Each structure stands twice: as structure tokens, then as C-alpha cells.
Amino acid sequence: EIERARAAADTSPDARARLDLALSELETARIGTIHGFCADLLRERPVEAGIDPLFDVAAEEEKDRILDACFDTFFQRALSAPPPGVARVLRRRSQRRDAIGPRDELRRAALSLIEQRDYDAPWAVPAGFDRLRELDARFSELRDLAKLADESDNKESWLVKSLQEIGRVVAEVERRERVRGGERDHDGLEAELRALGRQRLWGWKGSGKWFSKTRERANVLDFREKTKERLLRTLDLADAELAAQLRDELRDVVSEYVRLKQRAGKLDFLDLLLVARDLLCERADVRVELQSRFTHLLVDEFQDTDPLQAEILFLLAAREPSAARLEDAEPEPGKLFFVGDPKQSIYRFRRADVTFYERLKRRLVAGGASVLHLRTSFRSVPSIQTMVNA
DSSP states (O other): OOOHHHTTOOOOOOHHHHHHHHHHHHGGGSSSSSHHHHHHHHHHHHHHHSSSSTEEEEOOHHHHHHHHHHHHHHHHHHSSSSHHHHHHHHHHOSTTTOOOHHHHHHHHHHHHHHHHHTOOSOOOOOOOOHHHHHHHHHHHHHHHHHGGGGGGOOOOHHHHHHHHHHHHHHHHHHHHHHHHHTTTOOOHHHHHHHHHHHHHGGOOOOSSBBSSSSSBHHHHHHHHHHHHHHHHHHHHHHHHHHHHHHHTTTTHHHHHHHHHHTTEEOOHHHHHHHHHHHHHHHHHHHHHHHHHHOOOOEEEEEEEEOOOOOOOHHHBBBSTTTOOOOGGBBHHHHHHHHOOOGGGGGOOOGGGHHHHHHHHHHHHHHOOOOOOOOOOOSSSOHHHHHHHOO
């Protein structure tokens, strides 16, 4: 394209000179992923970044190997004296053949914390939530609900069968309590209620107007539905409380993962972003040099960019070299280009968030940027597009 533009008859001498320069500098353009870009920057400035100059990027399988070493040590220790959150997870039982067991569930939680380790603030617990009291209340409601099965003479009704199944769970919990001398095992109760809440029996409705001689079926259905809603709400709050517990109990796994990785001279993908961001924030000399070197930044698929990546880009494009945070970095006009489609934002699990994309777009527009809507698709033939549009 540059060659064709140079050869065009209407190209002015000044434009041709710029095209000549562009052609001679074509190979200086850095084209690649944001992680590869950050790795290059860190290899140039390892001393300033405080990392091993000969660092390697840990591939996913190597990251998993380091995590397994950390988690296996933690899990063996936890089995001998489980902390409260781990004990609750160990009491859970799988309801489906494809469901993961408690050990894998804990490992997955540890991996999630590792991938979010730059957010180190304590997690909030639900305000005013008393798990033991709430579990007792839900169990009492289930007992009352199950007793309604005795009122009906139609034992073949699916609604009656659902209440009988609930009654069997209630009876089993009460039997275990009698064996324990009346003491309630709340961790076990929570596991039982969680399993009960996932059963299909809550959709069994039966038929006819009357459930029993004195009670309409709609009345029982309403009672059952409200009982289920309160049960699931309690379990959601219990999960939120559990998440905060596990966050603290699994911190040793995160710390050991970071230690082993550093000892091996490895950086994972999150490290590439974290260390590069910190380098730009904390070293003004490095930031100024990189800002002058990279005159233009074009980012494709920006809807998949997470806040950490965006901060790196904004710092490199900042008009004021003193800006050391995303909030303070106003891009120099004409330096930063984003290409993105919010309708294709599907990577929230990778920390990308379409609301963040929209907020940055509004911020750029407020600073004088232009929005160009690309309305022509080159990915399929007109006949297919006509059908889809219709």
C-alpha cells in the first residue's frame, strides 16, 4: 500500500517523503500480543523492574505444575486439621457424575486467587448474616413443608412425592442428630441442604385444584416455592461467607506459588502485566523514555482488554510524563487508537468487562477523541448477511 501511494501521480513531494520514511521504518513497528509486548519491555529493563534478567515465561502447564506442588502441600496439611472454610468444602458431596470433588474445588479456588492476586484487599462478608441461625430456620421450614404430605390421600401425586423426598432428607438429618446426642452438625446440614436445593423435585407440581380436603394445591405450591427461594438465598449468603473464609485460608498457597515461581526465574502471564505496570508507575525515567519511543499505539479487540492492560496503554500514551496512574493519564491526541466491539465482549472470566470498555471510550471522547463506527462486514457474502439482518 505504501509503494502504491508513493507511485500515485497525485502524491505531493512532502507526502512522498513521509511515505519514503515510513517504508524505511516499517520493521520498527511492534506487532504482537500485549503479553509479548510487556515481555519485551521487561527484557530491556530487568534491573529497573527488579526481576531475573534471564527470566522465562511460564507456560500454562508449567504454571499448573508449580500450583500443584503448592496445593498438594497445603491440602495434606489441611486434611490433618481442616480450617473452617476447608472443612465446609470437604463436607460437600457431588450430585452429578461430571461434578468435581471437594479437592478439585479447593484447587480451583486457589487458582482463582492466584489469577487475582493483584487485588489483595480482604473480602467482605454478608452484613448481619448468622449462618447457624439461618440454617436452623431453613431446616425448620423444610420440616413444616414435608409434614404437608401427610394431609393428602393421593400418594401418587408428584407434588406429594416431592414433599416426601424432602421429608426423607429431614428425617435423615434428625436421625444423625439423635445419634450425636441432639447436637447439630451445621457443616453437614449445610451440605445436605445444598444437595437438596439442586434436586429436580422442586419442579414436581401434580395436578388438580385440591391437594387435600382442606388445602388447595396452589397454596402448597406457593409454600414450597417460597421455602425454596429462602433456602437458595441462605445458601448464596453462606457461599459468600465461605468465599471470604477460603480467601484467607488459601493465601499460603498463593504466597508459596509466587515464591517458587520467583525462585525458578519464571514469570506467568499475570506477572508480565503486573511487573510492566509497576515499572511504568514507579520509574519515571523508564516511562518517559518509552513514551517518546512509542509514538502511536493501536489496540485491536479492545473489548477484551482488562484494567491492568489498559493502565499500561494509557501510561505509554500519556500527554503528561508525570502521570503515574490510569486515573491521571490523559492520552496525547492522536497517539492512542482502539478498535473494539462491545457485542463481542465474552471474556469477563479473563477480567475484561464491557462496562470498563464503555467507560474508557466515554473518557476518550470527552478528551477530544473521535468515534468511527465500522458498519461494513467483510467476513461473509451478502446473501448470508441479508438473512441475518432480517
